[in-house]
Amino acid sequence: MFLHVERLTKRFGGLLAVNDVTFSVEQGKINAIIGPNGAGKSTFFNLISGLHRPTSGTITFKGRDITRLPANERAKLGIARTFQTTHLFEQATVMDNVIIGHRLRTSSNLFDAILRTKRHRREEQACKEKAMEVLDFVGLTHVADRMVANLSQEQKKRAAFALALATDPELVLLDEPAAGINPDETEGLEELIVNMVQRGLTVCLIEHKMSMIMKIADRIMVLNYGEKIAEGTPEEVKNNEAVIQAYLGGSAIA
C-alpha cells in the first residue's frame, strides 16, 4: 500500500477535527478529499505531512510507519505539499523561492557555504537546474525573475506547485489549489495536475470546486465534522445520500 492512514484522530481541545478516519491513497491516481468548511481537510493534510501529531491512529507510507516521523523527514521520504495560502516569500523572485525546494536533496553546510567548496558549487547548481526544470514544467519560465508579489493568484499557485515538485516527491498533497482562481485558469491547473500524475506522481487533492473534482478525480473521500462519510468514484459520491445531506440538500454538488 502506498499511503495508508488507520483510524486517524486529531483532537484540538474539545474539538475532534479529524475523527477516526481510515483511508488509503492509491498510487498514480488523483485522490480527492472534499467536505464543507471546517470539515478537517487541511488538518488531515497536516497530519499526513507531519505538521501535526495525531491524537491517535497510524500513518504508513510505502510500508513504513511514519506516525512519529518529523515533517522534514517525511518530505525526504517523498511527501510534498502545498498550502491553502501559498506561504511563498513575496519579496523574492520566483526563482529564489523555488531554489530552496531542492535543498533537502543536498548536504552542504555552513562551512561549505563560507568556504564555497566544490560540493557547495555543485549542489547550488543542482538546485538551480532543478528549479528551472520544475518552473518549466508548471509553465512559469517566463516569470522566473519576477517578484512573487507581482504575480497573479494563479501564477502564485503554480509557483507553489513548482516548489513542492522541486523536492522530488512521490506524493503531492494539494490544498485547494483552485481557490480564488477564475474558471479558465482553473482548467489550466487541472491540466497541470493531470500532467503530474502522467509523470508518475500520486496526487491527493483538497478542493471545493466540484466541477474540477468531478472531472479529474479518480477517487473521492468526503469528510464532514472530521468524519469520513463517504468514499468512492465521483459517480458514487455524487449520488450518495449522506454526502447530499452534508452539502445542504445537494445544491452545492453540481
Added chain:
Amino acid sequence: MAILEKRRLWLAALIAAAILFPLFVANGYYVHMMTISFIWMIAVYGLNLFAGYTGYLSLAHAGFFAIGAYTLGILTVKAGWPFWLAFAAACLLTTLIGVFVGLVALRTKEHFFAIYTLCVGYIIYLIIDKWDSLTGGVRGFIGIPAPADIGPLSFQTPVAQYYLVLFFLLVVVWIMHRLVYSLTGRTYIAIRNSEELALTLGISTMKNKLASFVLSVFFTSLAGALYASFIRFLGPDIAYVSVMFDFLTYLLVGGIGTLAGPVVGTLLVTFLSQQLQFLQDYRMLIFGPVLTLLIIFYPHGIAGGIIRLKAKRSEARRLQLEATQASAELAAASRQERSERYAKEG
C-alpha cells in the same frame, strides 16, 4: 552583471575610505569613535544574522557581548593567559554558552523567544553585577591589556587598534556575504519566511536555527572581546538592556535583514547621537518618535528601503519594456495584415 560590478566598485571604495580614514583624520577622538562603531557593527551583524535572516529576535545578545568581554578580561588579568589564547577562549566559551541557551530558547517561537532571551540577557547582567569576586561587580573590571603583538604587528597605538578592529569587521562582513548568497543562507531565509513551509520542504528547522544562532552569538562575542581589549575597562552595564536597545536601534535604522544595514545604522545613529549629545538623556525624546516613524514607514530600514525602491523601479521598467514590445508586435501584426489585405485587393 552591471549591478554586480557597480556594487563591487562601491564596496572597494568604502573599504579604501575605511583604510585611509585614520591617515586623513588626524583627530584621535574620531579614530576612537570609529573603532567603537566598528565594534558595535560586528555585534549588530551577529544580531542581524539571526533576527534579520532567520527571523528570530534575540534580546540576549548584549549579554553574550558582555560574556565575551568579561571572559577576555578575566582570563588575561586574573588567570594570566596570553592575550590571543584568552581572546579565542572568550569567543569559544561564549559560543558554547550560546549552544546551551539556543537549545532551550529555540523551543519557543516569536515573542516567546524574544521574552525568553530577554530574561537570559537580564540574568547574565545580574550575574556580572553580583559576582563581585570574579567580575568586580559595580566597581568594574580594570587593567585589561591591549591586544598582544603578532610577530612584527603591534597593536599598542589607537590607529593600530583601529586597523585590527577593521580587519575583524571585514572578515565578519565577508562571511555574512558568503552566507547570505549560499544554500545555507537561503535555508535561513526560508525559515524566516515560513517555518511550516520550510519543514514541509524537508528542512530541519531546529538544526538550522541552532547553527545560525550559534554563529550569531560567536560574532557578538567577538565584538565583546574586541571591546574589552580596546576600552580596557568593563562595567556590568555593557550587559544591560540599554546596550541591547542600542544594537537593535542600529539594526532597525540601517535595515534588518540587509547586508549594509549594520554599517549604515551604526554610523548614522552614533553620529546623530554625538551631534545631539548636548541634550543628554533627552535625546531619547527625539530618538523614540523617529525610530517609531521609521519602523512604521520603512520597516526594512534605510538599506532595505533603498533595495526595495530599486527593485520596484527595475520591475516597473521591465513591465514598461514588455508593454512597448507587445504594442510594437501588435502594430507590426496589424501592418502586415493591412498589407496582405491590400495585396489581395490590389
